[in-house]
Amino acid sequence: MNKIFLVVRREYLSRVRKKSFIIMTILAPLLLAGMVLIPTWLMTRDDSPERKIAVVGEGAGLFYKDIASTKSIKFDYLPETSPEEIKKTYEELGYYGFLVISPKVVYIPNAIRFYSRKQPNMEMLMHISNELKNEIEKRKLETFNIENIEEILKEVESDVKVQTILISDEGEEKKTSTGLSMGIAYASGLLIYMLTFIFGAQVMRGVIEEKTSRIVEVLISSLKPFQLMMGKILGIALVGLTQFFLWIVLTLIIVTIAQSVFLPDISPMAGQQAVQSIMAGENAQAELNIQQAATGAELNEAQAIFESLKAINWPLILGSFIIFFLGGYLLYSALFAAVGSAVDNETDTQQFMMPITIPLLLGLFISMSAFQNPDSNLVFWFSFIPFTSPMVMMARLPFGVPGIELLISMAILILSFLATTWLAAKIYRTGILMYGKKVSYREIFKWLKN
Amino acid sequence: MAFFEAQEIVKDFSGTRALDKLSMSVPKGSIYGLLGPNGAGKTTLIRIINQITAPDSGVLKYRGKNLKPEDIYSIGYLPEERGLYKKMKVGEQALYLAQLKGLKKKDARERLVKWFKKFDILPWWDKKVEELSKGMQQKIQFIVTVVHEPKFLIFDEPFSGFDPINTRLLKEEILKLQKKGATIIFSTHDMGSVEELCDHISLINKSRTILDGPVNEIRDKYDSNTYEITFKGEVNLLTASLSHHYKIIENQAINGHRKLSVELMKNTETNDVLKVLLQAGSVVSFNKLMPSMNDIFIKAVEQANSNKQK
Structure with missing residues (x-):
């Protein structure tokens, strides 16, 4: 036991002290934070070039100014110009493309043509079709000659969102967000896959290093091969856990700093107050604050996310993550070690990597399907098979898994490890x-x- | 009773026989030389003793009992192919390996510092192994092999890669270890070191032992009773008179002296030759030519090979 500890310590220290470990530990959260922040940043600023679109022909007069211009798309209505005329000159005139709306559009849905040199993007087409659809619907309604149709339409306009609430056995209710659960399922499945692969490969490389440098002959006269193997596997597991925790801490720090610097307007006061009250458990007060905060739809959404964040059982998810990561890693790294021991150099490993890579990839794919359909039979069974369970069970977990199933899956994993x-x-x-x-x-x- | 014994060891490697009913007996406190041409099976035998590979058949006895897996931890083994973690610091690595051998950290450090001083490599304590010369790496490897003072030491080609000064140093240390009570097996091609160090040898050729025993006995066995004589005078007198008592193997004139190699026949005393010599001229020197291990090695191997061919 003492000797395993010595090996664990060497494997751990020699890796943690490496420059590459320190660089990866700092760099990965920056990348991760970038992945979170950059899309948000890109969404908040609109940098798509302004495009001018000519609406020509008969339809231009019929639907004059009915398609509103947006920040990036400007519509010019040219009822006097025929499609044939503009076809040759639209680019010289500075138009991205031109739109021909046939009057038949009222009863033939696809009587609209958009001409351009390049394939137009989805957003633009959606905008055009939505605006026209609304207008046509409105005009059709108008033909019924209803009084005050404008007011009636405004009155009936509504927005619907489904709030999901989970009921526990004790009758407790929790507001949840399917989006958030999907996010967690996706992230933890992917993370387990990546960590298992990265650190499993490190085990393999370590074994090959010992073999090619022949130090293994010296070591084997001091301790049992099993002790050497286990020491290496456990030492690298600790490296993995260390890196994982550092990543979480650093990512949180970076996201917090970046948010307050780049996106200061994203968490308004009222929303924060509401969250604070929720955290403090002052329910009545919280409700009041929520009502206050709920003046704007945006605030409502932010508050809903906070509410669902609160509803997620973080200790369970993090605890299970660590158990499944460790279990999966230990299972695979033993195989990685065996592969490393059987070859003389890394290039020879390929023929033995197949049986390791395939179940790992299978687990990843099934976990990807799990966050869309967490209750399918496929997902259920693969969340028990040890080679895929770490990823698949973690993907099921945010959607709620009966405790007994979780325990059985863990037990199977540990036994097979x-x-x-x-x-x-x-x-x-x-x-x-x-x-x-x-x-x-x-x-x-x-x-x-x- | 032998300290270590191998009986009828057989080992096959995919069709080729690496060891063929090989036996050896290592007396306690001896330095046992394992000799043989390249590919004779020395390293295989050493790996079997270290239980790195298992023999196909045969018995291994250590201190009178069958060799057990745990016995390996009381053996110090210096493999032929030296290996250290290249990226690890020298001192840290030596400490690690010494602790794996069961030494307490403090004790290990004290002993290592002593050894490092002796081998003049203390300034390299905090350097990475890859920055060291090959000879220095060899020294470190030797130190970590002996630092826990095992009672049984096995060195596979300990002198390869060392310059004469360091070889000298290493030989002295090996003799000191023997004095402290260690039993040592080492394999080598260097016959000079065999003459200096070994009490016993075993000569392996083509997976078989062709010669073994105490070095003195082997030398006596190969003693051809030959003398080297330098004298001034008439050589014809010698050849004429007692030619049925001896045979002149070599006859050279050097700087006005005559140098002869003379093999005495049975029942011929050295004094008989001297008497003749005194009549023939004045004697400058008269030495017994001992067979060198080199000669014995070559002779034995050639003999074995020609026997096989017959």
Whole structure:
């Protein structure tokens, strides 16, 4: 046991002290924060070039100024110009394209033509079709000759959103956000996949390093191969956990700083107050504040997100994440170690990587489908199979998983990790001292039998 | 009772026999030389003793009992292919390896500093291994092999890559370790070091032992009873008179002296030759030519090879 600890300490310290570890630890949260902040930043500023579009022909008169211009799209109505005329000159005139609306559009939906050199983007087409659809609907309604139709239309205009609320066995209600659950499911599945791969490969590289530098012969006269393998696996697991925690802390710090610097208007006072009251548990007060805050739709949304953030069982998710990450990592890294022991250099690893990569990728794909359909049969079964369960179960978790299923999945994972390690140790024991020999699968099965 | 014993060890590597019913017996406190041409099976045997590979058949006995997996931890092993973590600092690495051998950290540090001073490499304590010369890496490897003072030491080609001064240093340390009670096996091609260090040898050729025993006995066995004589005078007198008592192997004139190599026949005393010599001229020197291990090695291997061919 003492010797495993020595190996763990060496593996941990030698990696944590590396420049590449420190750089990765600082850089990754910056990248991650960038991934969160840059799209938000891009959305808040509109930098798409202004495009002019000519509406020509008969339709231009019929729907004169009915399609409103936006920040990036300007519409010119030229009822006197025919499509044939503008076809040759539209680019010289500075138009991105031109729109021909046939009067038949009232009963033939696709009687609208948009001509341009390049494929127009979705946003532009949606804008045009929405505006025209509303206008046509309005005009059709007008044909019924209803009085005060304008006011009636304004009156009936409504917006609908579904608030999801989960009811626990005790009858407690929790407001949730499906979007947020999907986000967590997606992120944790992907993260487990990435961490397992990155640190599993480190185990493999470490084993190959020891083998090619021949230090393994010295080590093997001091401790058992199993101790060496386990020490390496555990040491790198600690490196992974250290890096993971540093990433979370640093990302939080960076996002907080960046938000207050670049996007100061995103968290208005009322919303914050509401959140503070929620956190303080002053429900009545909170409700009042929420009502105050709910004056604007935007605030309402922000508050809803805070509410669902609160509704998520963070200790459960983080705790399970660590257990499933560790379980999955231990399971795979034992295999990575076995592969590393069977080859002489990294280029030879490819033939043995298949059985590791395929279940890992399968787990990733299924977890991706899990956050869209968390209750499908496929997802259910793969959340128990140990090679995919870390990713798939983590993707199911934010949508609610019965405690017993979670425990069974963890138990299966731990048992299969023990079994895999036992098998991997057999391969490892023989492999690390085998030099200059191309190893085949058949050879490895022979080692397993010994 | 032998300290370590191997009986009828057989090891095959995918069709080729690396060791063929090989036996050896290492007496306690001895330095046991494992000799043989390249590819004879020395390293395979050493790896079997270290339980890195298992023999196909045969018995290994350590201190009178069958060799157990735990025994490996009381053995100091210096592999032929030296290996250290290249990116790790020298001192840190030596400490790590010493602790793995079961030394307490404080104790390990004290002993290592002593060894580092002895080998004059203390200034390199905080350097990375990859910055060191090959010879220095070898020194470190040697130190970590012996630092826990094991009772049984196995060196595979300990002198390869060392300059004569460091080889000298290493030999002295090996002899000191023997004095402290260690039993040592080492494999080598360097016959000079065998003559200086070994009490016992085992000569392996083509996976078999062709010669083994105490060095003195082997030398006596290969003693051809040859003398080197330098004298001034008439050589014809010698060849004429006692030619049935000896054979002149070499006959050279150097700087007015005559140098002869003379092999004495059985029942011929050195005094008989001297008497003749005194009549023939004045004797400058009269030395017994001991067979060098080099000669024995070559002779034994050639003999074995020609026997096989027959």
